[in-house]
Amino acid sequence: MVKEFNLTNEKFEESKIVKLDSTNPYVVAYKRILKEFDIIILGNFSNQEQPTFIESDNSFLKYSEIILGEFCMNSYNQIILLPFGYAVFKYFKQL
Numbered sequence: 438m439v440k441e442f443n444l445t446n447e448k449f450e451e452s453k454i455v456k457l458d459s460t461n462p463y464v465v466a467y468k469r470i471l472k473e474f475d476i477i478i479l480g481n482f483s484n485q486e487q488p489t490f491i492e493s494d495n496s497f498l499k500y501s502e503i504i505l506g507e508f509c510m511n512s513y514n515q516i517i518l519l520p521f522g523y524a525v526f527k528y529f530k531q532l
Contacts, residue, residue: 491516501526 490511506524509517516524 486520488520488522489518491518503527 503516504525504527507519507522508524511517518524
């Protein structure tokens with residue numbers, strides 16, 4: 438499942454790319470809207486070797502479930518994305 442998902446094969450529409458972190462231009466989220474939830478692809482497209490840390494109790498991540506990706510989490514409940522790593526979230530819309 439994870440091997441079949443290739444971020445570079447995604448057809449990104451500019452209107453659906455959301456900058457999550459204004460201080461880091463390499464971290465973007467791509468939002469694919471489905472009926473009952475959104476699929477959000479969070480990617481670190483940096484060519485630097487530093488990983489990116491994302492607070493997982495922030496914003497939409499609080500209501501999301503990670504469904505696949507190349508990432509890890511640390512003891513501070515942060516999601517760590519290595520360069521060119523990604524995480525795919527299923528975001529449940531608030532009623």
